[in-house]
Amino acid sequence: MAKLSLFDRRRRRVRTALKARAGGRPRLSVHRSGRHIYAQIIDDAEGKTIASASTLTKGSKGPGATCDAAALVGKTLAEAAKAKGVTAVVFDRGGFLFHGRVKALADAAREGGLEF
Template sequence: MALSKRDLFQKRRLRVRNKLRKVNSGRVRLSVHRSNKNISVQLIDDVQGKTLASASTLESSLGFVGKNHSEAAAKVGVTIAERAKAAGVEECYLDRGGFLYHGTIKALADAAREGGLRF
C-alpha cells in the first residue's frame, strides 16, 4: 500500500530531526515551519526548553503578511539572524522538519547565513 503525502512528510520530519539531534547536541535549533500562506522560524534551546527568538511573515512590521515566497522568506531569514545576534546566538543548526531544502526554505537559510548565523 502506498503511503500518503502526510505519512511521507511525517517520516521525513522524524528522520531529519533524529539525525540532527545526534550530531548537534548542545547547539540551538533553528526550527522552520512553512504553510501555504506564511513561513515562520524559531530559535529553540532544547536544553532549557525555551524559545530564544522568532520571526514570521505574520508580523506586520516585515510587510509580508499572508505571503509565502522567496522574497518574504529571505526577509524572515535576515530578521531571525538579527534577533539571534541580539540573543547572543551565533551558531545553530537548521531543523527544516519535513520540508524539502529548496525554494522558500533555501532562501530563508541563505539569508540567515548572510545575516551572520552559522549552521
C-alpha cells in the same frame, strides 16, 4: 501501528540526524504553510524559544508565500539571534524539502550571521 506519511518520515529522519550532531547548539526550526513561513530558534535543553520571526510579525511586507518574504524572515531572525548572543545553530527543516522558501530563509539567515 499506522503507516506514516512521507512528510512524517522525513521529519523523523531529519530530527534524528539533528539530535546526533546538535552538540548543545540551539535549533533553528522552520514551518512553512500555504500562506506564511515561520522560524524560531529553540534551546531544547531549557525548552525555551530564544528568538522568532515570521511573515506575520510587524514589519513584514507583502504576501508571505514568496521567497523574498522568506529571505526577509531569515534576515530578521538572524538579527534577533545575534542580539541575544546566538551565532551557531542547527537547522531543523522539519519534513519540508530544502528548496524554495525554506532554502531562501536558510540562505538569508546565513548571510545575517548565523552559522549552520
